[in-house]
Amino acid sequence: MRRRLSDTAARMFLERGFDAVRVVDVAEECGVSDKTVFNYFPTKEALLLDRLETTSEALAEHLASPDRTPLEATVGILADELASTAAGFSGEDVEAAIADYRRFGEMIASTPALRIHTSAMLERFVLVAADALARRAGVPPDDPELLIAAAALVGLWRVQFNSLRRHLAGADDVDGLVRAVTADVERAAQLLERGLGDWWPNLPDAEPATSSPS
Template sequence: MDEELSLRERKKRATRQRISDIATELFAERGFDAVTVAEVARAAGVSAMTVFNYFPRKEDLFLDRIPQAAELFAGAVHDRAPDESPLAALRRLALRLLDERHPLSGVGERYPRFYRIVVASPALRSRAREGVEEVERALATALAQADTADPDLLAAVTVAAYRTVFVASARRLLAGDPVAEVARDHRARLQTAFASLERASAEDGPR
């Protein structure tokens, strides 16, 4: 039964990714606002209802990693080593994403095209802001469960710091800066940001 469920889940994830990939190509060709969900469904060979089963909103077809971001940030806190602080675990996650050139790191050869589509669409920019809030709420919940002092504040400043570094690197990539150079500076800024957060957290002390 577990194997069947695993196979079913893998198929669902593959279908979700295929629909998102097809939608992304259409958005890149014609712009987000010019493409309808019905057109995405036809291109993917599924019904519009199937698309909405996987993606509640059109914007989620493109910004499809928001749930993964929330899961990763919360998971870093939940799954940290017994002697590891939440901030240390989050720092480790941020650096791993960068090393992997994961889409959620914000640094990679292919990502400027993604950023241009977002910048050109008010709907996507709005959804991206909502996504940041969703990640922040998920992280705050995880920090509260970890008995962290003032989890809402810590989640807010951590996500804000990560977003600030992410956006700065995205702007540089859009300007044509070399990826290796952006990645090096991105790492340095992450290290500085988390060092500052850890110092502030240590000054606050435990509850």
């Protein structure tokens, strides 16, 4: 039901515009009450941007794990999300799927409520990342160095989103698109590695830094 509500809302928003569609309209299209919609999604914006909740959960889980450095864990989450996005472009009509995704991005960029919601979620990502790193390293979550590190890691989501929008223009090769976006993210990650690579090992209980992701 959650997936059905989100997919229906996305289709209706793209067809009519975000502001022209009410939550009750989505509910009626799916044959349920608006209360049912709000049981799954706290806001209208969340109907369209529900995948951001999955990102928050992934940050909390993977940044707290000692198996990888924080930067490696972050790049891994982004790679999984990029693979999921690319999978949506597979099928008989790749150009149509890419066009829909571009319209999706344009709608977010042109709708104030969606921009505000996205920014608020990115701020929430920073707090989630800071909390996970704090638990892992044994330092307070409001430690200034930890907060700026968390903000830098979360900044990679803007890099990936902007890279996707840029490379989608005229894209017809999904594999090439993934390689191009991955290269952009890794370039940004390598810059962070030069700073975080020296900082992370000096925290209590933090594991030694590894080489830059490739």
